[in-house]
Amino acid sequence: MVVTTALEIVDLCFRRGAKRDLTLDSVSLALRAGELLVLLGPNGAGKSTLVHCLLGLATPERGQVRAQGAELRSLSHRDIARRIAYVPQSGYSAFAFTVEQLVLMGRTAHIDGIGSPSLRDREIARRAMSDIGVDHLRAEPFTQLSGGERQLALIARAVAQDAPIIIMDEPTSSLDLGNQGRVLALMKTLAAGGKAVIMTTHLPDQAFNLDARVALLRGGRLIAEGRARDVCDRESMSRLYGAPLLRLEDAEARGVVAFVPELF
């Protein structure tokens, strides 16, 4: 098996408008196919900005982002979409598309010109839905689904998009524990299938649960990187979030560690 660098971020700097401080300061990362990376950081650390830069939605001041060897700056939106798929937080939508229509939209980057999806595109969408387990919801309006179902539908769309890199922006933020588990399990499966997956979150325990690589982002800087058990200890986490934390560990937890705020 050839190990290739799917995503490479080199010295990325981003400044919002004319602000004095950089929102992202010399961020460098690399991700291989089949790898799972958890981007951990407090609110305002720059996670969303980083995601936007990776999707080509924001122009960095300095630095490069290379997806499958090609510089993002030189690619059209369509070409970027063929390489990178985005799973946003399942938010509000004003229009009640059905799940099937939504998942079909993932095929946009593969449809030429001004045309509409072909039969093959529809097949691929159906397969994505059944793989993720939302096929029984395909005729339901997106707006009438539960939070968990919505998130799964968006993941199905990213799968239909058939891009080697998947970026998920806080995919479990509004989900209950059951749905959280489902989504996390799905991510492991996708990575195992050869996709490079990045997930932003502010819950360290998810990194442990996924047994993933972790990158800590604070104040726009990458302050640490490595395996969860190496990078996430009580001190570093407390420093990351700027608050005293308690570390929860259990012998039967199979190595999964959680952190909770320490109250007085």
Add this chain to the structure above:
Amino acid sequence: MSMHLTRIVCLAMALLASGAPGECRTILDMDGRSVTLPDKISRIVTIGPVPVLNGFLFAFGRQQAIANGLPRELARKYQFVFAPELSTRPVVQSSAGLAVEDLVALRPDLVLSMDRSATDKLSALGLPAVLLKWREPDDVKTLMGLLGDILDERKIAEDYIRYFDATLARIGATLGPVDDAKRPRVLYVNYRRLTQPHKIAEWWIARAGGRSVTDDQRTEESVTFSLEQMIAWNPDVLIVPDRAEVELVKAEPRLRDVSAVRSGRVHVAPGGAHLWANRTIEQPLTVLWAASILYPEKFAHAALESEMRSFYDRFFHVSLSKEQIDEILAGSAGR
């Protein structure tokens, strides 16, 4: 309170004007309001339908007393023929409304209006504003009577009223009994907007022996309709407000089967002091003109011309030449 104010103003003005205490009297206008006027009326202002009101004053020989000019959009050539001094008078009215201060500066002894809110506003300022009304066809007689009282020219008013009744009676007699079914179907139309704009037209068309297709005892002043409705009515005679509309009607391919267009009976309403088809002191002439186009065999063109000459001589004290008569009958050019 405003009545007293008017009195004081009136007395003051009379004092200033004649140097001696003048008389003031009170009359009731056509809205039933009391208006105090000076005995001697030497400055009159007309607002609203200025040409129409001027026309009444021409009949009373008060051309010189009119203190205001004609707004640009209401000006007609013959207003200046009947009262040349109008061209030098200041205009106190525009589409934006009344220039009240200019109006007050004219120090009128009498303000004539056909709009209640304008009259109220001016009365509140202490001006002697009289409301005239003309809704029913016979109102013009009441109107002339009131003006006769105000201007102390009762004889002229009575003369006009007699003339009005006599002319209409004569026309009726010449027409004789007309079978309803045999009356020509007439449509007075502003073709650009597809409206019949004035209810008075229903009356003069009927008195001229025609049947107005838009006459349905409505209370609204104007009525709007579609092209198909026009074709459905299939009028025998079309009357339009200006010559440009004649061209428009003739050029419209969809109207070519309409009776009036086929037989070429598309006429322009004449215009003297005002458009004859609308409310004007020249209304008896309107009826005669309409009768002459509807029943040319009974009403000779020459008789219409001589009647016009006699009317303008008798009431406006102007001798019209043949060219002028033709010009009035030809109506306005339009855009």
Add this chain to the structure above:
Amino acid sequence: MRYWRVPPGVDIDARALMVGLVVVLGAMIVVSLAIGRYPLSLMTIAETLLGRHDPSQAGATAETIIFMVRLPRIATAIMVGAGLSIAGSAYQTVFRNPMASPSLLGVSAGAGFGASLALLFHLPTLGVEAAAFAGGLAAVGAAYLAARSVRSNSLITLILCGMVMSALFQALISLVKYVADPVDTLATITFWLMGSLAKANAMDAATVAAPVLLGGALLFALRWRIGLLALGEQEAASLGADVTRLRTIVILCATAMTAATVCVAGIVGWVGLLIPHIARMAFGMEPGRAFVATAALGALFVLGVDDVARSASAIEIPLGVMTAVIGAPFFLFLVMRTKGEQWS
């Protein structure tokens, strides 16, 4: 809203739907041909349509009525209805706002101003229509330039600039009315703005058909990509859509279509706002189905309303007035039925 939705499990074939709507529209056209102030028997109508030439005067008039009065008016009404509905639907998608109407960026006000100005200078009908079209495009173009000068690519900025332009051109219309002579021109302008198909002829039908059919064809071809815009700028771009270009094309088409309808029918409201909702509610969001349903329902609505406006009595009721009188309460009814919840 389950009441009008197709029962779940029944998958209406898109083709069957299109055929069905076309049939209904065809029936409506036949009915509209039979309605009117000029009395025509069904026999006469049929014979005239079949080309059987009746040499009498009545026959010639029947031909005139059918081919030169009713048919052009019906065609114009259909184009106006379809055009406004499609434009409204496109605007609602692009701006992600179910409350958007075609006049959002000021095209109606701009077209009204162009027409008023032309009427003030007594231009012929063709000049008035050209001025209306130019005015509509100018207003939206001005909104665009204003948004660009703020150097923002966001939709909110564009909407705000559109509102400003709309208000500006409304004020300019008032100014024109102010200057116009109250006896004649002012009445003409007011009547024109209220909207009426009273004099619609073949030329009017062609004038509105060209932009509506061309714009509609382009929007139909792009229907699937336009749907992406409803997800929002960032999501659509992340899926690979060229958001800026799509947005520009959609707004251009919708504006041209709306300006064309204002040219021939004056300012007609509520159609662009209401019909897309009903189409979505009844036929779902699938782009092809939604497009055809929107166009057909819009055509049916305006055609029906105009039929009433021109035949209920001798008095012609302005089209814009009727769509407001019917549209506003119906909209309220929809709000009540859905209890203000999810739209479509």
